[in-house]
Amino acid sequence: MEEFKKNLDESLTEAENMAGQQFPHVGICLSGTGIQIHSNKGMIAIPSNEITQDDVNRVLDMAQNGITLTNQTVLKIIPESFSVDLEHHVKSPVGMSAKKLEVTAHIFTVPTAALNNVRKGFKDVGIDVVDVFPSLLTSPEAVLSRRQKELGVVCVDIGSSCTGLAVYEEGVLRHACIIPVGGEYVTSDIALGVRVSVDIAEKLKTDYVDLTFCDQPKAKDEDIVLSRIDKKETETVSKLYLSQIAQARYKEILSLVNSELKHLGRDGMLPEGAVFVGGGSKARNLIDLAKSELRLPCTIGFPEDQEFVTGTSVSDPGFASAVGALLLSQRS
Ligand SMILES: Nc1ncnc2c1ncn2[C@@H]1O[C@H](COP(=O)(O)OP(=O)(O)OP(=O)(O)O)[C@@H](O)[C@H]1O
Numbered sequence: 491m492e493e494f495k496k497n498l499d500e501s502l503t504e505a506e507n508m509a510g511q512q513f514p515h516v517g518i519c520l521s522g523t524g525i526q527i528h529s530n531k532g533m534i535a536i537p538s539n540e541i542t543q544d545d546v547n548r549v550l551d552m553a554q555n556g557i558t559l560t561n562q563t564v565l566k567i568i569p570e571s572f573s574v575d576l577e578h579h580v581k582s583p584v585g586m587s588a589k590k591l592e593v594t595a596h597i598f599t600v601p602t603a604a605l606n607n608v609r610k611g612f613k614d615v616g617i618d619v620v621d622v623f624p625s626l627l628t629s630p631e632a633v634l635s636r637r638q639k640e641l642g643v644v645c646v647d648i649g650s651s652c653t654g655l656a657v658y659e660e661g662v663l664r665h666a667c668i669i670p671v672g673g674e675y676v677t678s679d680i681a682l683g684v685r686v687s688v689d690i691a692e693k694l695k696t697d698y699v700d701l702t703f704c705d706q707p708k709a710k711d712e713d714i715v716l717s718r719i720d721k722k723e724t725e726t727v728s729k730l731y732l733s734q735i736a737q738a739r740y741k742e743i744l745s746l747v748n749s750e751l752k753h754l755g756r757d758g759m760l761p762e763g764a765v766f767v768g769g770g771s772k773a774r775n776l777i778d779l780a781k782s783e784l785r786l787p788c789t790i791g792f793p794e795d796q797e798f799v800t801g802t803s804v805s806d807p808g809f810a811s812a813v814g815a816l817l818l819s820q821r822s
């Protein structure tokens with residue numbers, strides 16, 4: 491906890507110095523395998539015969555019923571579609587006349603202890619947390635257009651400990667899940683395969699790995715002299731070997747993404763394809779590998795620069811979840 495608070499304090503001071511102003515409060519986004527996503531239905535009667543925003547809020551609350559929330563706290567409830575009496579797939583039911591309102595919703599929960607500790611950490615360094623978002627919801631906000639969400643698209647956020655997936659169709663969130671494999675697994679594989687420290691492995695990954703190197707028959711292998719990264723090292727390692735190690739792990743991540751899409755009946759079927767974000771999406775030639783593994787159009791999602799972020803560019807796929815959180819908190 492003390493280390494978390496120290497890191498938090500340092501990061502906030504650095505951010506405040508960059509921005510040239512103090513932050514009275516923050517919105518945070520959480521990721522990780524502790525986050526759970528449940529799909530559930532809720533139903534209420536409409537006594538006044540006309541659906542109000544209050545009724546919509548009530549039915550969304552009802553959608554939580556029946557979900558086991560042992561040691562979990564609800565972060566967000568996102569409606570997928572409403573049914574108004576016998577009319578299904580309604581997106582905005584407010585103002586419609588009805589006797590009964592039903593919703594299918596995605597409920598995002600986080601371990602209560604983890605959430606409380608994060609909140610406590612911020613409180614102890616003197617910052618008020620105004621909102622908490624799952625980054626599964628914020629990253630897509632930063633990089634997907636309304637049109638992509640209408641036509642069908644998946645946002646794949648390759649982070650450090652995990653990979654988040656959010657599938658949109660007809661403008662709504664259809665499915666979200668977390669795959670428990672991310673960039674740090676690639677780093678560990680390299681550390682074990684080359685027998686170097688995690689820090690050296692990280693540098694090898696970001697500077698030398700090419701995910702399609704083994705598939706380029708004319709590419710000339712090169713020996714990487716490890717003493718260039720750390721003077722204590724004496725060995726060399728082949729770029730081909732490094733790239734093979736990383737490719738195997740990225741193929742696993744992509745095959746898990748494909749299995750999720752298959753489960754939804756959407757493998758190779760989303761017209762706007764896959765948009766990759768997160769630090770792990772910066773691996774060289776990920777897009778070529780992803781196109782062949784997923785059989786979908788694939789792109790990297792670069793958040794647009796925002797007028798409320800000055801002095802630096804946020805057009806980096808690694809910033810998607812933070813930019814999306816800013817956009818969502820501005821809207822709420
Ligand atoms: N150029 C690069 N090539 C490959 N991987 C990279 C590159 N740059 C960063 N990464 C990897 O991206 C990961 C960090 O990504 P990101 O900042 O999105 O994670 P995070 O949001 O902190 O983690 P999580 O979402 O799992 O909580 C690390 O594993 C890092 O090694």
Ligand SMILES: [Mg+2]
Pocket residue numbers: 521625647649650768811
């Ligand atoms: Mg992340």
